[in-house]
Amino acid sequence: xxxxxxxxxxxxxxxxxxxxxxxxxxxxxxxxxxxxxxxxxxxxxxxxxxxxxxxxxxxxxxxxxxxxxxxxxxxxxxxxxxxxxxxxxxxxxxxxxxxxxxxxxxxxxxxxxxxxxxxxxxxxxxxxxxxxxxxxxxxxxxxxxxxxxxxxxxxxxxxxxxxxxxxxxxxxxxxxxxxxxxxxxxxxxxxxxxxxxxxxxxxxxxxxxxxxxxxxxxxxxxxxxxxxxxxxxxxxxxxxxxxxxxxxxxx
Amino acid sequence: xxxxxxxxxxxxxxxxxxxxxxxxxxxxxxxxxxxxxxxxxxxxxxxxxxxxxxxxxxxxxxxxxxxxxxxxxx
Numbered sequence: 001x002x003x004x005x006x007x008x009x010x011x012x013x014x015x016x017x018x019x020x021x022x023x024x025x026x027x028x029x030x031x032x033x034x035x036x037x038x039x040x041x042x043x044x045x046x047x048x049x050x051x052x053x054x055x056x057x058x059x060x061x062x063x064x065x066x067x068x069x070x071x072x073x074x075x076x077x078x079x080x081x082x083x084x085x086x087x088x089x090x091x092x093x094x095x096x097x098x099x100x101x102x103x104x105x106x107x108x109x110x111x112x113x114x115x116x117x118x119x120x121x122x123x124x125x126x127x128x129x130x131x132x133x134x135x136x137x138x139x140x141x142x143x144x145x146x147x148x149x150x151x152x153x154x155x156x157x158x159x160x161x162x163x164x165x166x167x168x169x170x171x172x173x174x175x176x177x178x179x180x181x182x183x184x185x186x187x188x189x190x191x192x193x194x195x196x197x198x199x200x201x202x203x204x205x206x207x208x209x210x211x212x213x214x215x216x217x218x219x220x221x222x223x224x225x226x227x228x229x230x231x232x233x234x235x236x237x238x239x240x241x242x243x244x245x246x247x248x249x250x251x
Numbered sequence: 252x253x254x255x256x257x258x259x260x261x262x263x264x265x266x267x268x269x270x271x272x273x274x275x276x277x278x279x280x281x282x283x284x285x286x287x288x289x290x291x292x293x294x295x296x297x298x299x300x301x302x303x304x305x306x307x308x309x310x311x312x313x314x315x316x317x318x319x320x321x322x323x324x325x
Binding site for chain 1: 253256257259260261263265286289290291293294295296297304325
């Protein structure tokens with residue numbers, strides 16, 4: 001930001017073309033670049049760190065094993081043994097969101113999870129997987145998900161629409177939660193950092209006052225690391241809970 | 252944060268469905284109002300469910316110590 005009096009906290013989310021193919025056609029944006037980078041980093045890290053397969057793991061291998069066991073425990077806790085079929089799916093989602101959020105914490109890097117279209121696409125993927133697998137596995141019994149057991153027949157006309165709306169709201173709450181947390185955190189960070197620059201323009205007293213937002217910025221940065229990891233975890237936990245619904249459709 | 256998004260998402264989906272049904276069936280604002288209420292109910296249901304989930308993940312200490320499991324589910 002060249003002009004210290006003009007702080008623009010939204011600017012960091014701007015999408016710019018890097019390579020574009022034809023007028024108004026497909027283009028390779030900075031968002032896509034960081035998606036490719038995240039996938040590349042995940043693949044490289046996991047491949048290289050598990051290459052030696054030593055019985056006594058070194059530090060790098062230990063982290064990969066801990067990530068594996070963490071997600072494996074999460075999936076088997078919420079979706080049971082049958083849910084482990086979906087372990088690769090949940091693990092990929094978890095790693096993708098985690099690395100994307102962590103990339104966002106590096107200065108000058110683009111945070112693609114702060115765009116709702118990306119988190120919504122991920123949530124929609126989960127939603128479609130749950131529906132398709134649920135119908136494939138249970139057939140029409142999958143729709144028992146909308147009919148809670150032990151409810152008398154005459155209240156079903158009220159209960160079923162409520163359950164349907166509750167089910168349809170899942171991809172929205174899943175995507176909005178991740179997107180809103182990341183977006184709000186990054187804007188807050190930028191606004192507080194902007195205060196430092198603006199106050200600094202006021203001379204000596206300004207610099208003294210700028211100490212306060214400086215402390216805040218450091219604290220919020222630490223908080224954002226927590227949020228970045230936590231939101232990846234929440235996304236993966238909810239995914240495995242929804243998969244559990246697809247496998248065992250009765251409440 | 253988590254409970255809030257669960258609640259709002261259900262209301263938005265309910266109202267949106269009602270609005271689209273109204274456009275399709277040309278039935279004034281009525282279906283949207285009905286579906287808004289249904290969405291509200293679904294939102295409360297979502298919140299109750301995820302709160303129950305949180306309690307199961309981390310049970311309140313005093314209640315868990317005194318009476319392990321004497322009410323509701325399972």
